[in-house]
Amino acid sequence: MSAGDETAATIHVASLGQLPGWQYRLLHDRAEHTLIWLTRGQGRVIVDGTRRGMGPHNALFLPAGTLFSLDIGPQCLGLVMHSPAGQTGILPQDPLHLRIREGFAQAELTGELDAMMREQSQGRALLSEALEAHVRLVAVWLQRQVAAGLQDKPRDSAAQRLMRLYSGALCAGFRSDRGIADYAAALGVTGTHLTRTARAACGRTAAAMLAERKLHEARRLLMQPAPPVNRIATDLGFHSAPYFTRFIRSHTGMSPTEIRRGTRPPGTRSAAHS
Numbered sequence: 001m002s003a004g005d006e007t008a009a010t011i012h013v014a015s016l017g018q019l020p021g022w023q024y025r026l027l028h029d030r031a032e033h034t035l036i037w038l039t040r041g042q043g044r045v046i047v048d049g050t051r052r053g054m055g056p057h058n059a060l061f062l063p064a065g066t067l068f069s070l071d072i073g074p075q076c077l078g079l080v081m082h083s084p085a086g087q088t089g090i091l092p093q094d095p096l097h098l099r100i101r102e103g104f105a106q107a108e109l110t111g112e113l114d115a116m117m118r119e120q121s122q123g124r125a126l127l128s129e130a131l132e133a134h135v136r137l138v139a140v141w142l143q144r145q146v147a148a149g150l151q152d153k154p155r156d157s158a159a160q161r162l163m164r165l166y167s168g169a170l171c172a173g174f175r176s177d178r179g180i181a182d183y184a185a186a187l188g189v190t191g192t193h194l195t196r197t198a199r200a201a202c203g204r205t206a207a208a209m210l211a212e213r214k215l216h217e218a219r220r221l222l223m224q225p226a227p228p229v230n231r232i233a234t235d236l237g238f239h240s241a242p243y244f245t246r247f248i249r250s251h252t253g254m255s256p257t258e259i260r261r262g263t264r265p266p267g268t269r270s271a272a273h274s
Contacts, residue, residue, distance in 0.1 A: 010084040011131040013116040016076065024070040024080075027209055028216035029171045033083045033091055034068075035138065036060040037109055041076030045069065047095050049163025049209070051202040052154070054097075057106050061096040061142055067167035068095075069212070079113045083135045090139045097152045098145045105145065112138050162187065163201045166194060166209075174213040177237035180206045215251050218244075222259040229256045 010032060016024070024036075027046065036045075036059070043054045046069045047062065054060065054072075062068050064085035072078070083091070100106050116134045119127060145151070154160075165187055173183070183206065184191040191206070198206040214236050221232045233244030248256050254263060 011082065011116075011128075011135060013079060013081045013113050013120065016072065016078040016080055019080070022216070022219060024072075026216040026219075027067055027069045027204075027212040029065050029067045029213075030062075030082070031064055032085055033064050034060075034062040034066075035081040035083075035142075036062075036070060036078060037080070037113060038072070038076060038078040039106075039110065040078070041073055043070060043072030043076055045071075045097075046202045046204075047097070048160075048167040049198060049202050050154075050160050052097065052152075055099070057100045059096070059098040059100060059109060059142070059145070061092055061098075063091070063093060063095065065171060066095050067171050067213070079110075079117075081113060081116065081135070081138065090136065090143065092139075092142055092146070096142060096146065098142070098150050099152050100145065100150060105141075109138070109141055112141065159197050159201055162189065162194070162197050166198070166206065170210055170213055174210060174217070175236055177239065180210065183210075211247075211251070215248070218248060218256070219252075219259060222248075222256055225260075229260070232256070 016036070016038075038054050038056060038058045038060075040056055042056075044051055045054050045060060046067075047060075048067055054070075060070075100109070112134050116131055119130050119134070124130075166183060169183055169186060180194060181191045184194040187194065189197075194206045198204060198209060202209070204212070218232060218236060221227065222229075227235075229244070230241045233241045236244070238244040238247065245255055248254070248259065252259065
């Protein structure tokens with residue numbers, strides 16, 4: 001596969017409503033950059049362990065490796081763009097939350113993302129080059145909004161710094177069998193302090209954040225035909241397959257095998273609501 005073909009396979013824009021809700025609702029980090037453009041409705045986002053609100057015409061840029069979750073209502077509309085890390089070097093290096101009030105700027109970003117979706121659907125020659133060019137224009141748009149002072153950046157605090165450190169450690173170590181006491185010790189705080197800080201910053205305990213990250217990875221792997229369930233359990237730090245099964249069932253109402261087969265839990269309507 002050529003570099004251009006790889007780019008075409010990785011850069012992708014979709015409607016938020018087309019994607020399974022759990023993929024964004026659960027805390028996780030991604031190997032690619034993510035841009036979320038909310039055009040209607042309201043929601044809540046957690047970025048590096050700190051929760052905040054999102055409203056219409058909010059743009060959220062998340063560099064690869066950023067721990068985040070997005071919880072939006074069924075009436076929300078928006079677009080999401082994924083772009084491979086290591087390309088389009090003018091993309092921001094840190095998370096950005098922009099609240100865009102000016103109509104022209106709103107139309108600019110919507111236009112770029114819509115153009116990328118048309119490129120994807122048409123499959124014309126030089127698709128990868130076209131998508132890469134649009135990503136660079138999106139990067140320019142982001143930098144211009146930052147230069148215009150539209151970044152929503154709350155004042156830093158000791159609690160936020162601790163949550164950033166914990167989020168980074170969690171992304172690096174969630175596949176291990178380390179518990180909250182291990183993470184807290186590595187960060188130089190007590191488990192009680194870490195849990196209290198997490199609950200205040202994002203409404204989740206430190207243990208719940210760790211469980212969500214494991215659950216997201218488990219569901220991602222279970223959507224594929226391989227590896228086998230017992231291998232997933234081992235790779236995520238579970239000491240036994242039955243314990244892993246209980247963990248999955250307690251959070252989803254389904255067994256790992258049922259998830260892999262595409263079985264829906266009682267009362268759900270589609271994958272987007274799972």
